[in-house]
Amino acid sequence: MDEGSSSSSSAPKKMDFNERFKMLHKMRQTTRKENHEQVVEEDRRSKLPKNHEAKKQRDQWQVQELEERKAAEEKGLDYERVKALELSADVTEKLEQKRKRKKNPDLGFSSYEDMTLRQHTRLTAALEPDLDNYKKMRECVGGEQFYPTADTLIHGSHYPTTSAMDKLVGDVKGQVKRREQYHRRRLYDPDAPIDYINEKNKKFNKKLEKYYGKYTEDIKEDLERGTSI
Structure with a gap:
């Protein structure tokens, strides 16, 4: 049992x-x-390009943007306006500044030819043509004088209006003023007191003077008075 x-x-x-x-x-x-x-997946990821994840996210964002744009067009809405309304003011301002820099990037000084071309592009972009005066001038002058060729002598055939000359004078004066301000920042004053030991210290002292100069005027005067005595 x-x-x-x-x-x-x-x-x-x-x-x-x-x-x-x-x-x-x-x-x-x-x-x-x-x-x-997991080992196979890690090996696959290690063989991918370094920017694979960023590119994947960018592709997903582009697909999403296309879908949102298509949905806005089907509803009869302006996609750019709808997108701008969803963003905050500071983000919109940063995007606008980025767009302007991309449209007209500051490449710095490379040559006088490039500098002249940039100046010409900036001035022509700011032009506001007077179409009414243009049409009147075309009717008055006409012919080869208005549409000259390489062999056409146009001296004395064009008479600018008073408003156009005033506009040109104002623009030239503005350029001169901006140029003076631009160079004034780089002028060297030999009579200025030397209170720095190098350029880095000079910039630091300027920052201190800008923010705390009015609070230290009495101390500086007392120190200078004591030195002179």
């Missing part, structure tokens, strides 16, 4: 052990498979 009961009790234990062994073996296979998949 005891032997039968002991054998019957050991059978479930043996079955329980087999079940646990199978479960552990299955978990081990699953873990090994997951580790292998």
Whole structure:
């Protein structure tokens, strides 16, 4: 009786052990498979270009923008206006400044020819032609004098209006004033007191004078008076 009961009790234990062994073996296979998949994925990512993620995000953003633009057109709305209304004022201002810099980038000084071309482009972009006076001048002059060729002598055939001459004079005066202000920032005053040891210290002292100069006037006067005595 005891032997039968002991054998019957050991059978479930043996079955329980087999079940646990199978479960552990299955978990081990699953873990090994997951580790292998992770290794393969890491190897695939390591072989991708460095800018892959950024390019992927940019592509997703472009697709989303196309979908939003299409939805706005279907509703009869201006996409740029709708997008601008969703942005804050400071973000809109930064985007506008970025657009202007991209349209007219400041490349610095490279040559006098490039500088002249940039000046010409800036001046012509600010022109506001008077179409009424243009039409009147075309009717008065006409012919080859109005549409000259390389062999046409046009001296004395064009008579600018008073408003056009005043506009030209004002523009030239404005250029002169801006040029003077531009160079004035770079003038060197030999009589100015030297209170710096190098250029970096000079700029630092100018910043201190700008923000704290009015609070330290008395101290500086006392120090200069004591030095002179």
